[in-house]
Amino acid sequence: MDFRDDVELDPSQVEDAGGYSGGGGGGGGFPGGMIIGGGGIVSLIVLVLVFVLNNVGGGGGGSSEPARQRPASNLAEQCHTGKDADQSEKCRVVGVVNSIQDYWKKEISGYRPAKTVLYSGQLKTSCGTASSAVGPFYCPGDQRVYLDLSFFEQLHSQFGARGGPFAQAYVIAHEYGHHAQDLLGALGSSGSSVAIELQADCYAGVWAHNAVQTGFYDKPFTTAEISEALDAAAAVGDDRIQQRTTGRVDPESFTHGSSEQRVAAFQRGYENGKPGDCGLDELR
Secondary structure (H helix, E strand, O other): OOEOOOOEOOHHHEEEEEEEEOOOOOOOOOOOOEEEEOOEEEEOEEOOHHHHHHHHOOOOOOOOOOOEEEOOOOHHHHOOEHHHHHHOHHHHHHHHHHHHHHHHHHHOOOOOOOEEEEEEOEEEEOOEEEEOOOOOEEEOOOOEEEEOOHHHHHHHHOOOOOOOHHHHHHHHHHHHHHHHHHHHOHHHOOOOHHHHHHHHHHHHHHHHHHHHHHOOEOOOOOHHHHHHHHHHHHHOOHHHHHHHHHOOOOHHHOOOOOHHHHHHHHHHHHHHOOHHHOOHHHHO
């Protein structure tokens, strides 16, 4: 996943909030799926780590390792061009976010950028206190994407995904798919969290199809890179996670869709390249 060396990055779209690594964790207090209340939708859309860690019980215990403060970094001093994005994980996040938002601002009239916040440990958000146990998520309350970079190692070590730069790009694009849903009013249009999540996967595929046209990449993504995204999508399917953690599969409790559904949703978006082909009804 090579960025154009001379493309200018906009690091203002990503904030490194720092935080704490190690030490006692505990859950973040987030419910899975969506909370409907008040005059509309108050929702927290997260990856299936919420289901695994909060509902199955893997997120409670703390560590005996003392907490260490990780200072925030000034991305504006580090991330200037695509060459920086090829050499630094945080700058790569900046480049991916820039490309995704460049695509969506052309597709959605009046698009409002959503900042990505990098953090570790815990962080207060408009959706509650975020914990690294929650995994990446989009908070509609402040229209921000929250990302603990340690999740990508967990994606490999705990969920069995191969990982890689494009697996990371898929996860980020999925969360920005939720931002697109928020702006388009789709978050309040369906009672099915599975359909909402599959549409975000489909939107991630749509971005991947159109990414080279945003001007941030030298060439279209390779088959091997797309395979990284498909592998990550399969790894976080509800059925695979339930089988791994409980030894059984309960489709009635799915919140994000099966591995097969998530792969198919991303492929649908990637092959067609149009948000209109990611309708909620077609993805149920």
